[in-house]
Amino acid sequence: xxxxxxxxxxxxxxxxxxxxxxxxxxxxxxxxxxxxxxxxxxxxxxxxxxxxxxxxxxxxxxxxxxxxxxxxxxxxxxxxxxxxxxxxxxxxxxxxxxxxxxxxxxxxxxxxxxxxxxxxxxxxxxxxxxxxxxxxxxxxxxxxxxxxxxxxxxxxxxxxxxxxxxxxxxxxxxxxxxxxxxxxxxxxxxxxxxxxxxxxxxxxxxxxxxxxxxxxxxxxxxxxxxxxxxxxxxxxxxxxxxxxxxxxxxxxxxxxxxxxxxxxxxxxxxxxxxxxxxxxxxxxxxxxxxxxxxxxxxxxxxxxxxxxxxxxxxxxxxxxxxxxxxxxxxxxxxxxxxxxxxxxxxxxxxxxxxxxxxxxxxxxxxx
Amino acid sequence: xxxxxxxxxxxxxxxxxxxxxxxxxxxxxxxxxxxxxxxxxxxxxxxxxxxxxxxxxxxxxxxxxxxxxxxxxxxxxxxxxxxxxxxxxxxxxxxxxxxxxxxxxxxxxxxxxxxxxxxxxxxxxx
Numbered sequence: 001x002x003x004x005x006x007x008x009x010x011x012x013x014x015x016x017x018x019x020x021x022x023x024x025x026x027x028x029x030x031x032x033x034x035x036x037x038x039x040x041x042x043x044x045x046x047x048x049x050x051x052x053x054x055x056x057x058x059x060x061x062x063x064x065x066x067x068x069x070x071x072x073x074x075x076x077x078x079x080x081x082x083x084x085x086x087x088x089x090x091x092x093x094x095x096x097x098x099x100x101x102x103x104x105x106x107x108x109x110x111x112x113x114x115x116x117x118x119x120x121x122x123x124x125x126x127x128x129x130x131x132x133x134x135x136x137x138x139x140x141x142x143x144x145x146x147x148x149x150x151x152x153x154x155x156x157x158x159x160x161x162x163x164x165x166x167x168x169x170x171x172x173x174x175x176x177x178x179x180x181x182x183x184x185x186x187x188x189x190x191x192x193x194x195x196x197x198x199x200x201x202x203x204x205x206x207x208x209x210x211x212x213x214x215x216x217x218x219x220x221x222x223x224x225x226x227x228x229x230x231x232x233x234x235x236x237x238x239x240x241x242x243x244x245x246x247x248x249x250x251x252x253x254x255x256x257x258x259x260x261x262x263x264x265x266x267x268x269x270x271x272x273x274x275x276x277x278x279x280x281x282x283x284x285x286x287x288x289x290x291x292x293x294x295x296x297x298x299x300x301x302x303x304x305x306x307x308x309x310x311x312x313x314x315x316x317x318x319x320x321x322x323x324x325x326x327x328x329x330x331x332x333x334x335x336x337x338x339x340x341x342x343x344x345x346x347x348x349x350x351x352x353x354x355x356x357x358x359x360x361x362x363x364x365x366x367x
Numbered sequence: 368x369x370x371x372x373x374x375x376x377x378x379x380x381x382x383x384x385x386x387x388x389x390x391x392x393x394x395x396x397x398x399x400x401x402x403x404x405x406x407x408x409x410x411x412x413x414x415x416x417x418x419x420x421x422x423x424x425x426x427x428x429x430x431x432x433x434x435x436x437x438x439x440x441x442x443x444x445x446x447x448x449x450x451x452x453x454x455x456x457x458x459x460x461x462x463x464x465x466x467x468x469x470x471x472x473x474x475x476x477x478x479x480x481x482x483x484x485x486x487x488x489x490x491x492x493x
Contacts, residue, residue: 034426035401035452220400220426288404288451290424313403313426320404342422 005051006142006199007206014216021219022115024052029218037221038315041147041188042358045154046217047209048145054118055141055196056125059108060133068109071128072102073244073262075254079104084168084183086252089121094243094264094271097124099234103170103183110181112143112194114234142202146214147192147225154212155182155193158205162193176201188222189229189356227321228314230282230353236293237280237309237323245271246325248280248353278306279331282353283322283339288313289346291322291339298338298345305330308339314355321355322348371459372475373484374435376417379459382472387436390463391423391454394488399425402454407443407465414440414467416474421464423454436474438467 002025011018016027027049029037040046058064065076074087084103088096098117103110113121122137129135146155152163159173162182170183178198186192197205210216223233232238238247245253245268258269285291295308311322322339330337333352338345369382377395381388396402404424414420414434421432443465447453454462479487 028427029400033401035403224426289406290404290429292429313424315426 003052005049006202007049007051007144010203010206011049011216016216016218019219022052024115026052027216027218029220030216032215034218034220034224035315037215037217038224040215041190041217041221041225042316042356043149045146045148045150045209045214046188046221047206047214048147048217048222049142049206050145050194051142051199051202052115053143054111054113054115054121055138055143056111056113056118056122057105057108057136057138058111058125058129058133059136061107062132064109064133067129067133068102069257069260070262071125073253073257073265073268074102075256076102076104076109078256081106082170084170084185088244088249088252089117089124090244090262090264091240092263093241094245094267095240096234096238096242096244096247097121097240099232099238099249101183101185110196116235140199141196142199144195144197144202144206144209145186145188145192146195146209147186147188147190147217148214149191150213151190151192154209154214155195157212158208159195165193167191175205187229187231188225189231189354189358190225191358223310224312224315227310227312227323228316228354228356230323230355232280232323233310242325243268243271243276246276246278246280275328277328278325279328280309280323280325281331282351282355283308283311283324283337283348284351284355285320285322285339285346285348287346288320289339289341290320291324291341291346291348295322295324296340297324297326298340299330300336300338302338302345305337317355323353326350370480372435372478372480373487374433374478375487376433376435377488378433378435380435380475380478382469382475385469385472386441387438387467387469388463389420389434389436389465389467391432391458392484392488393458394492396455396458398492399423399427399430401426402451404429405447405451405454405464407448408440410440410443412440414438423451432464434465434467435478436467436469437471438469440465441468442466 015031165184291311297306306326308324335350420434
């Protein structure tokens, strides 16, 4: 039986079409449909129920930062309290078990994990860490994202002072006589926030956001938004056989960590020094044809050179877009490639990511 | 023009003389969601009853369009190829897919009328 998030009833009330996703019943879309939901988020403020994602808290004061650096290829020593970084849980071969956001709290770390990976992540991390730390995949909290240019205004009516937050930073805020944790982050290419809130308070909280003009957005639009923003979806664009270097996410591994030890570090260092055989690239088909995941990619001489991992129609860029892995020498921008869709070779070009770009708000003082 | 008939694959068909006009039903568009791509058969080709005669893709998935009757493609609706959103707007009117010069009108006999189709669509989608 699939789990329900605390917002299940609200989804139904708002006409959601529910689907099974990572063991949860989640809304794929509401009545207005994926394109309208996508555009509303880009122009206004969309609310996403991401309560299915894991909220992992690791608490302890004795060498916790040092021990976590042995697990994650990120510089935690230099991370300020309430600052977040994008990172990976990796295997010994440099492949990715999960991509995640890690935030430093006062005496602990909060790690946001993908829903489908969270249980396995928990076991892996627990095994790697000493018993002296408390490690808790907290099921008592919901996670709500509000994304879009008006997210700060809508959320600002429900919670005070949120506009002081800088991108990839968090903090505790007062709401309904208690503290909730909010980060300025998201996965849509828009300014926005993620709010970690008690399950019992989640529905009323979201109701208030809706009353101030935000709308619920389903997983369908979440996927088109993240793909336009060039962001990876674990399970499609990233997996246990793909390294962050192949995934073109080298930027997420700081230089200061390249020579230090973490799972797969030898392989990552070698890949940085010697290069990789395949690389994730952006792809724009020359027609409206959509190249979904697993579409084969060919060069002009009909040689198979890779495959698509995500593909859709981008409602804001108004064309077909895709991401995939190609042999390294085909990765330069504007390289002509061909996608095999329903037996026909569709011409396409390697292109820069993201497809859609908007500047993230750096946070404003005294607003 | 004849009254519309409907297939189990969610196509509608009307007949005028020996030329049939074929499209997908409103119910089909509601199941598919926002349509973002349409591919139609080429003019002059022959299609067989229940064979593939096109593709529509929504933001979610691709699905084949079948022809409920055999014939030669005599016209296609380029408007829906250029702007596939039109299919969601008026699927059983302006957003027809293709026209066929049919061979055997009796192939229509096995199709459903509107009432039968509505019942079928309701039963299969619940």
